[in-house]
Structures are given as C-alpha cells and as structure tokens.
C-alpha cells in the first residue's frame with residue numbers, strides 16, 4: 341500500500357508522462373535521501389541559493405543559474421528580473437510594473453496552456469505578453485515589428501504543446517533579439533538537454549526539475565550573468581510567494597548529478613521494449629489498433645498509440661474507453677491530447693513493474709464487455 345492508498349486514494353498507473361496532474365515524476369532513493377538530509381538541518385538560504393546556482397551552471401555550461409520552485413516560477417522570476425533589472429523600488433512594487441519597459445514578445449503558436457497559460461506566468465512577473473503572428477504562422481517581420489522601447493525580451497517556448505509548423509525557429513529569434521540588444525528567453529521546462537539551448541546562444545533558459553530530471557518539485561533558470569543576476573533578488577519580493585525549500589534545492593542538485601551519470605541509451609531501449617510489448621498485446625485485442633509513435637517535440641520518447649478499428653463494438657468511442665480507464669481502481673491514466681481524434685497514447689516511462697500487463701488486462705475487459 342502506498343502512502344496515498346493509506347489515506348483512501350486510488351493507486352495510479354501513470355501511462356501519461358511527467359504530468360503535474362499526477363505529481364509529475366517519482367524520485368529515486370538517492371534524491372529522496374538528499375532531500376531528507378537537507379530538510380533536517382539549517383543553512384543560510386542565500387548562501388545555499390548562490391552555491392546551488394554555481395553547481396547548476398556546471399551542468400548547463402552557462403555563466404550563472406538560479407533555483408526556482410518550478411519552471412512556471414522560473415518564468416515569472418525571469419520576467420520579473422528583466423523588467424526590474426535590479427532596481428530595488430521597482431522590485432518591491434511588482435507585479436505592478438506600470439511605466440516600466442515590460443513587454444515580452446511571444447509567437448502566437450507558442451502562447452500555450454501546459455496546465456496553466458504561459459501568458460499568466462509572464463504577467464505574474466510584471467510582464468505584458470505581446471503575441472505576434474497567427475496561431476499557425478509567424479514571420480520574422482511579425483517579431484521584428486513588434487519590438488519597441490518597451491520590449492524587454494523575446495520568449496521562445498520549446499514544447500510539444502506548441503504549434504510545430506509555421507513558427508520562426510530559435511536561431512532566427514536569437515538573431516533578431518541580439519540585433520536589437522535584447523535577450524532571447526526560452527521556456528524549456530520539459531526538455532531533456534540542459535546544455536543545448538545555452539550553447540545555441542539563448543540568453544536565459546527556464547527548466548523544470550521534476551520533469552526530465554525526476555528531482556524534487558523544483559525548477560531553475562540558467563544563462564548569461566547579465567540577465568540571470570536579477571533573478572535571485574526577486575525572492576525578497578514576488579518570489580516569496582514561490583519560495584523554494586532547502587529540501588527541494590538539495591534534491592534538485594542530487595538529481596542533476598544522477599542525471600549526468602545515467603545510461604540514457606539503456607533507458608530509451610527499456611522504454612521502447614515496453615512500447616513494443618504494448619503495441620503487440622493491445623493490437624491483438626479485437627477492436628483495437630496499436631502503433632508505436634515518436635514524440636512530437638523530437639525528444640527521445642516513444643509511445644503506444646491506440647485507436648478503434650472496424651471490429652470495435654458499435655457505438656463505442658475512445659472517450660468512453662478512456663472514461664472506463666480513469667474510473668477504475670487502480671486508475672489508468674493515458675495521454676488524451678489527441679482523444680478528440682479518437683487516439684489514446686500510452687507513455688511507457690512512468691510505468692512500474694506489472695503496470696503494462698494491467699493496462700492490457702483492463703483494455704481487454706473493456707473491449708469484451
């Protein structure tokens with residue numbers, strides 16, 4: 341029995357991925373131990389934050405970094421830093437930024453909801469989101485012509501949630517930003533490469549700690565000193581509402597070390613084997629079709645996609661199948677991004693021992709009922 345079952349909650353079979361609605365990820369014993377130890381003694385928090393920033397930078401190759409309570413907080417604090425640029429009285433009146441340069445230019449196809457809207461995080465930091473172009477098409481001119489004396493940064497969101505076609509690429513956005521003396525800020529919350537975008541010349545990049553890193557609930561900002569230096573001071577202002585605990589910080593640092601030492605190829609191979617199992621077994625159930633698909637955002641993630649075929653019971657919909665999976669005990673939680681198109685996706689990464697067999701058994705029961 342898990343601690344959640346002990347208080348009367350259902351066990352979860354997570355076939356969805358690192359999603360906030362299910363608690364994002366689970367951490368290893370190693371990360372747990374670090375976090376417990378961190379929680380059991382005092383430390384000068386300002387020193388811990390500064391040191392954590394130095395250690396994070398070793399993993400990202402950037403000049404400077406700062407911890408945050410999650411990637412959303414990292415975005416808000418970054419914007420707050422870019423708007424206030426270290427001016428004390430401006431920092432103390434955030435999120436009111438009236439009269440200050442505060443505009444963040446973002447492509448319309450990047451203005452997404454990842455569980456909460458990106459523009460909300462910009463506004464939380466005192467920023468004003470300026471969406472440019474159309475949802476399915478943005479030109480460099482849309483970005484260029486939106487820049488004015490109130491602009492403080494361009495924001496590129498690297499995510500499977502974004503429109504993947506018709507957008508201006510990172511390099512072009514970086515060049516436009518730099519030509520205007522502005523920073524390119526990136527939201528890379530769910531990305532798995534902690535060096536790539538810094539190396540590409542992005543000036544300030546936000547990551548989540550609990551997603552790819554499987555750390556304690558946390559996040560961080562990493563990039564050029566010129567911009568990152570304004571982030572940590574925000575903890576004396578709006579950042580107080582996004583407080584990051586000492587136990588979260590040391591958990592994040594341990595997870596970064598752990599991530600560097602992992603065998604990424606072996607992990608991908610193990611996940612592909614689970615997907616192959618699901619494709620084979622689920623595809624064998626009367627009424628279901630199953631196939632292996634790759635991640636929309638190009639990460640090394642493979643999933644099993646299930647759809648109904650001609651042999652499915654008359655009138656049965658994928659929505660109804662998903663409803664059955666969600667209402668059972670244990671609850672089986674698949675990805676529903678394309679459910680409106682009749683597609684249900686299973687992510688193998690968060691599955692525990694015995695989970696994939698349980699998914700097959702439940703779907704067989706549902707299809708035979």
Ligand SMILES: *Cc1c(COP(=O)(O)O)cnc(C)c1O
Pocket residue numbers: 360410411412413454497498499501527528529530547548549550558559
């Ligand atoms: C998950 C996500 C976030 C937020 O990350 P948290 O750590 O949960 O705050 C921000 N942006 C994108 C694109 C995400 O996928």
